[in-house]
Amino acid sequence: MNEGAGTIEKPASQKQVKADNLIIRVMPKEFFGRDVSVSAPTKLPQVSPLVTQPLPLPKPLPQAKQTLPKKKKRGVWFIVIIGALLLAVLSILGYFWLQSVQTEPIEEPTIIIPEPEPEPVPKPILPSRGQDTDSDGLTDVEEELYGTDYRNPDSDGDSFLDGNEVFHRYDPLGFAPSTLLDTGAVKEFFSDKDGVQYSITYPAEWSTFPEINFTWFSSKTTNFPPRFSVEIHEKDLASQTLKDWYEAIEAVGNGAADLKNITTKNGYSGLESNDQRKVYLNVDASVIEFTYELDETKVINYSQTFQMFVNSFSVQP
Numbered sequence: 001m002n003e004g005a006g007t008i009e010k011p012a013s014q015k016q017v018k019a020d021n022l023i024i025r026v027m028p029k030e031f032f033g034r035d036v037s038v039s040a041p042t043k044l045p046q047v048s049p050l051v052t053q054p055l056p057l058p059k060p061l062p063q064a065k066q067t068l069p070k071k072k073k074r075g076v077w078f079i080v081i082i083g084a085l086l087l088a089v090l091s092i093l094g095y096f097w098l099q100s101v102q103t104e105p106i107e108e109p110t111i112i113i114p115e116p117e118p119e120p121v122p123k124p125i126l127p128s129r130g131q132d133t134d135s136d137g138l139t140d141v142e143e144e145l146y147g148t149d150y151r152n153p154d155s156d157g158d159s160f161l162d163g164n165e166v167f168h169r170y171d172p173l174g175f176a177p178s179t180l181l182d183t184g185a186v187k188e189f190f191s192d193k194d195g196v197q198y199s200i201t202y203p204a205e206w207s208t209f210p211e212i213n214f215t216w217f218s219s220k221t222t223n224f225p226p227r228f229s230v231e232i233h234e235k236d237l238a239s240q241t242l243k244d245w246y247e248a249i250e251a252v253g254n255g256a257a258d259l260k261n262i263t264t265k266n267g268y269s270g271l272e273s274n275d276q277r278k279v280y281l282n283v284d285a286s287v288i289e290f291t292y293e294l295d296e297t298k299v300i301n302y303s304q305t306f307q308m309f310v311n312s313f314s315v316q317p
């Protein structure tokens with residue numbers, strides 16, 4: 001047998017020690033005379049994938065307390081306080097700024113200087129009508145002047161009121177037809193001055209005071225008695241109307257608007273004031289002005305007598 005082809009030489013030591021237990025190993029037949037081919041590698045058993053389990057997170061390490069040195073601590077506190085103060089100051093400034101922006105502009109109050117009150121003008125004492133107890137048109141003062149009864153409106157009982165009889169110059173005390181001239185209660189005044197000859201009737205108890213251009217008629221009862229006056233005015237043109245003359249000469253205030261047209265009992269046209277104490281009569285080229293001036297009592301006691309006075313005016317030929 002070929003020793004190189006399958007004979008395994010025994011180790012000399014083994015031959016010596018264990019001759020009897022000599023083991024001869026023989027090559028399997030299939031390996032003789034054939035090329036040795038390498039068989040396909042046997043499939044390795046699949047290894048199951050490793051299941052990786054999540055590793056537990058490491059526990060956070062406790063933070064080590066940072067301890068600052070004392071000097072550093074003071075510096076931090078100083079910065080904090082300064083910052084807080086600055087913040088407070090800025091807050092206050094911001095607040096006031098907002099207030100100044102948001103608040104409406106304050107209007108300056110208008111100073112009104114009160115005008116000085118005018119000094120009170122003393123109210124004029126308005127004339128009042130004298131007492132007429134029996135309402136017959138004569139005041140109680142006139143009843144005394146003519147001797148009539150101030151409590152009886154028709155003293156003579158002739159159905160004509162006392163005032164009406166005086167206005168027409170009738171005797172208020174006599175039942176029979178008679179006049180005031182007949183009884184002597186009134187007088188006639190004649191004037192031929194100032195270019196106008198006229199007659200006029202006035203109470204017999206009164207006096208006359210002729211002056212230049214006018215004449216006074218007044219009682220003698222007091223130092224400043226009520227009085228009537230007759231004043232003669234010449235118009236510039238005979239054709240001038242009474243109103244035109246009045247507007248040109250006498251006009252004050254409302255002018256002739258305060259006057260009303262009248263016609264006297266003897267037929268003279270004229271103007272009369274509302275309180276019946278001023279009358280202007282148009283006589284040719286002249287204006288006859290009649291005035292009833294009150295005494296200090298400012299009481300109109302002779303209204304009916306003044307009416308009688310004006311209506312008795314007559315131009316004499």
Ligand SMILES: [Ca+2]
Pocket residue numbers: 132133134135136137138139140143149150153162
């Ligand atoms: Ca009377």
Ligand SMILES: [Ca+2]
Pocket residue numbers: 134136138143148149150151152153154155162
């Ligand atoms: Ca009477």
Ligand SMILES: [Ca+2]
Pocket residue numbers: 154155156157158159160161162165172
């Ligand atoms: Ca009578």
